[in-house]
Amino acid sequence: MKWYSTVEELSTAEVGLATGGRGRRPAGSGTREAIVAAARRQFGEVGYRRASLRTIATEAGVDPRLVLHFFGSKQELFASVVELPFDPEVAFDDLLAAGSQGVGRRVAEFILAVLDSPEGRRTVTGLIRAAASEEEAAATIRELVARRMLLPLASRVGRDRPELRAGLVASQIVGLAMARHVVGLTPLATASHAELVAALAPVFDHYLTGDLDPTDPGR
Amino acid sequence: MKWYSTVEELSTAEVGLATGGRGRRPAGSGTREAIVAAARRQFGEVGYRRASLRTIATEAGVDPRLVLHFFGSKQELFASVVELPFDPEVAFDDLLAAGSQGVGRRVAEFILAVLDSPEGRRTVTGLIRAAASEEEAAATIRELVARRMLLPLASRVGRDRPELRAGLVASQIVGLAMARHVVGLTPLATASHAELVAALAPVFDHYLTGDLDPTDPGR
Numbered sequence: 001m002k003w004y005s006t007v008e009e010l011s012t013a014e015v016g017l018a019t020g021g022r023g024r025r026p027a028g029s030g031t032r033e034a035i036v037a038a039a040r041r042q043f044g045e046v047g048y049r050r051a052s053l054r055t056i057a058t059e060a061g062v063d064p065r066l067v068l069h070f071f072g073s074k075q076e077l078f079a080s081v082v083e084l085p086f087d088p089e090v091a092f093d094d095l096l097a098a099g100s101q102g103v104g105r106r107v108a109e110f111i112l113a114v115l116d117s118p119e120g121r122r123t124v125t126g127l128i129r130a131a132a133s134e135e136e137a138a139a140t141i142r143e144l145v146a147r148r149m150l151l152p153l154a155s156r157v158g159r160d161r162p163e164l165r166a167g168l169v170a171s172q173i174v175g176l177a178m179a180r181h182v183v184g185l186t187p188l189a190t191a192s193h194a195e196l197v198a199a200l201a202p203v204f205d206h207y208l209t210g211d212l213d214p215t216d217p218g219r
Numbered sequence: 220m221k222w223y224s225t226v227e228e229l230s231t232a233e234v235g236l237a238t239g240g241r242g243r244r245p246a247g248s249g250t251r252e253a254i255v256a257a258a259r260r261q262f263g264e265v266g267y268r269r270a271s272l273r274t275i276a277t278e279a280g281v282d283p284r285l286v287l288h289f290f291g292s293k294q295e296l297f298a299s300v301v302e303l304p305f306d307p308e309v310a311f312d313d314l315l316a317a318g319s320q321g322v323g324r325r326v327a328e329f330i331l332a333v334l335d336s337p338e339g340r341r342t343v344t345g346l347i348r349a350a351a352s353e354e355e356a357a358a359t360i361r362e363l364v365a366r367r368m369l370l371p372l373a374s375r376v377g378r379d380r381p382e383l384r385a386g387l388v389a390s391q392i393v394g395l396a397m398a399r400h401v402v403g404l405t406p407l408a409t410a411s412h413a414e415l416v417a418a419l420a421p422v423f424d425h426y427l428t429g430d431l432d433p434t435d436p437g438r
């Protein structure tokens with residue numbers, strides 16, 4: 001599981017604070033990373049619409065024109081920073097390495113671990129806030145989810161309708177994150193990992209490996 | 220299943236357009252309903268944050284002060300208009316009348332019918348947009364979901380942890396609505412009712428009637 005640039009970004013931001021205060025940073029080493037870190041915090045905290053290139057530039061200690069120079073537009077900056085807090089290829093390899101037996105429980109444990117890490121929760125809630133508020137952010141997220149989550153999973157599960165299966169898993173993850181972390185709906189907001197894993201494991205098993213054929217006469 | 224005031228509101232709005240154009244409506248019969256209809260459209264289309272009392276008043280053909288007179292504040296107006304597009308007490312009575320056998324399929328069919336009606340979809344996507352963007356809207360929605368969905372369901376299912384079960388069902392519904400109607404994620408956005416019912420029925424069965432005990436040694 002790879003955590004994109006987290007450590008590098010944090011240390012860059014800390015160095016900026018320690019040495020430069022609110023002063024501006026020259027273009028060059030660490031600048032792009034500082035902008036990405038500031039943008040990720042802004043998008044996660046205030047959402048896509050309310051995040052401004054000016055505020056992001058100020059927080060990163062750079063000239064706002066540098067943000068446009070590096071990223072072109074707010075939408076492109078957004079697409080650059082909403083990396084998933086894990087590498088799906090690596091993650092799904094691990095989750096499916098032992099075969100499909102028990103995969104629902106492993107997916108549930110993995111997702112809950114991501115959502116309960118500060119970085120993972122911030123990324124996922126930021127994505128949800130942005131997708132709900134803004135059509136151009138939603139388009140970016142469709143791309144991200146389709147390319148980075150659906151395709152890797154689709155290529156490994158080995159059953160029919162892999163895109164539908166991955167979409168169903170994604171929908172339950174989004175709904176859980178929304179209820180538990182965005183809206184704070186009890187008792188989902190306060191349920192333990194063990195309770196949620198017990199509840200979700202059979203669901204992910206069904207979505208990933210179960211019979212989804214609506215014409216099956218045995219249903 | 221009761222559709223709150225839809226017909227009355229529509230006819231009120233049409234009468235307003237036909238007879239008054241953009242002119243203002245006097246306080247009195249139909250005024251409150253016209254404000255509710257305009258507010259529901261605004262919250263559903265632009266979200267809680269961007270909806271303004273002034274725009275709602277203009278669309279309803281009333282003085283903005285009348286909106287405050289009737290509802291007190293934007294948050295109270297929001298709480299008044301985000302009625303679920305069905306009466307949960309009646310709906311859950313119907314869904315559980317035949318016992319818990321097959322309840323997952325009946326819930327799935329019912330929810331998909333709600334989400335595929337223009338009124339139901341507008342209400343649910345409006346709720347999601349508002350909950351994602353605004354803490355005070357999220358608080359209103361917590362109340363709405365807890366009181367109007369969780370409690371009626373909790374009182375009828377008859378298994379352990381009814382609030383957790385209802386929360387899990389709500390999380391999957393929210394995630395589905397988000398993927399299918401807000402973000403437009405294929406293939407969930409284009410899947411047929413039959414496909415989604417086949418996928419969701421066993422999940423709702425599990426959430427409502429299955430074993431959720433994390434300490435069960437048989438798991």
